[in-house]
Amino acid sequence: MASLLSRFQSWLTSNRIRARELGLLLFACTGAAVWLFILDAPGATYILPAATHVSQRPALMWGFTSLALALFAWRRWREIDALLEEAETDVLTGLHNRRMIESLLEREFDRAMRYGRPLSLILIDVDHFKRVNDTHGHAVGDNVLATLARRVQRRMRISDHFGRWGGEEFLLICPETDTTDAMLVADRLRKSIRHKPMRLVGTVTASFGVSTYTGQGDYTALIDEADHYLYAAKLQGRDRVISKFTLMAQDALRREGRADEAEQPIQSQTPSDPDRLSSVLSTIMAPLQRKRERRFGR
Numbered sequence: 001m002a003s004l005l006s007r008f009q010s011w012l013t014s015n016r017i018r019a020r021e022l023g024l025l026l027f028a029c030t031g032a033a034v035w036l037f038i039l040d041a042p043g044a045t046y047i048l049p050a051a052t053h054v055s056q057r058p059a060l061m062w063g064f065t066s067l068a069l070a071l072f073a074w075r076r077w078r079e080i081d082a083l084l085e086e087a088e089t090d091v092l093t094g095l096h097n098r099r100m101i102e103s104l105l106e107r108e109f110d111r112a113m114r115y116g117r118p119l120s121l122i123l124i125d126v127d128h129f130k131r132v133n134d135t136h137g138h139a140v141g142d143n144v145l146a147t148l149a150r151r152v153q154r155r156m157r158i159s160d161h162f163g164r165w166g167g168e169e170f171l172l173i174c175p176e177t178d179t180t181d182a183m184l185v186a187d188r189l190r191k192s193i194r195h196k197p198m199r200l201v202g203t204v205t206a207s208f209g210v211s212t213y214t215g216q217g218d219y220t221a222l223i224d225e226a227d228h229y230l231y232a233a234k235l236q237g238r239d240r241v242i243s244k245f246t247l248m249a250q251d252a253l254r255r256e257g258r259a260d261e262a263e264q265p266i267q268s269q270t271p272s273d274p275d276r277l278s279s280v281l282s283t284i285m286a287p288l289q290r291k292r293e294r295r296f297g298r
């Protein structure tokens with residue numbers, strides 16, 4: 001008997017059923033049987049003869065049954081909701097995990113494609129993160145990731161989506177955002193990471209790759225493009241933002257024989273930073289603007 005009971009208990013545990021829930025379920029089943037009896041369903045009298053007494057007060061029985069069923073459903077719903085949230089959240093940072101951010105990206109990409117709206121991606125990768133782990137330990141490395149996540153979260157728009165792409169890489173999805181704006185956003189984030197030293201580690205920097213949907217390809221191509229620019233940012237010395245525009249500007253500067261300037265990051269740590277970024281962007285945009293004006297006669 002004892003072993004039967006313990007087996008029943010372990011079955012309850014393995015099926016995540018608590019005794020209170022089982023009680024509620026039994027109560028709901030009893031209520032349902034009583035209702036069968038009240039409705040004079042065939043065989044109901046054999047299922048629950050004792051229900052005759054309770055059926056004298058059908059309103060009370062109806063109330064109890066509904067309450068029991070509602071409580072049971074509510075508890076189950078909360079558990080399922082918690083499990084779903086757990087399945088979509090990165091435990092370390094509390095951000096969307098890879099699966100969730102990828103499905104959000106797919107959704108935003110479909111929307112951008114259908115309505116012809118701009119959509120930019122910012123792929124962020126912590127610089128020399130292996131060194132942080134090796135020098136200070138994995139726990140401190142984890143703390144760096146969590147701090148970076150909080151800093152970005154505090155500065156992103158409410159309509160943006162932010163998630164952990166994997167390891168020390170993060171993805172920010174910016175709907176309704178063109179390349180120029182996405183670069184400014186990325187640069188603001190870059191500064192917010194760099195300028196405030198992190199506990200035990202000191203200054204941490206990150207590199208950024210920015211890609212924008214141009215009406216071609218699918219969302220994986222957009223990710224690949226951001227990854228390509230992120231790789232370029234790492235190659236060019238890290239702690240910088242690279243997009244299609246940056247590479248175009250660098251090409252333009254090289255063609256003009258200003259190779260030295262092309263090697264400088266478009267953003268620097270000087271207060272004139274945004275000026276330089278916008279001046280380089282306007283250098284690239286000017287011919288495009290002239291072409292557009294010629295075409296549309298404006």
Ligand SMILES: Nc1nc2c(ncn2[C@@H]2O[C@H](COP(=O)(O)OP(=O)(O)OP(=O)(O)O)[C@@H](O)[C@H]2O)c(=O)[nH]1
Pocket residue numbers: 092125126127128129130131133137138139140141142145166167168234238
């Ligand atoms: N603490 C911690 N480390 C992680 C986590 N995920 C990945 N890493 C570590 O992140 C490091 C990434 O190293 P690399 O890919 O060589 O990149 P890096 O050292 O940042 O160099 P660059 O990206 O080229 O600047 C590896 O040592 C991983 O073990 C994590 O969740 N927590």
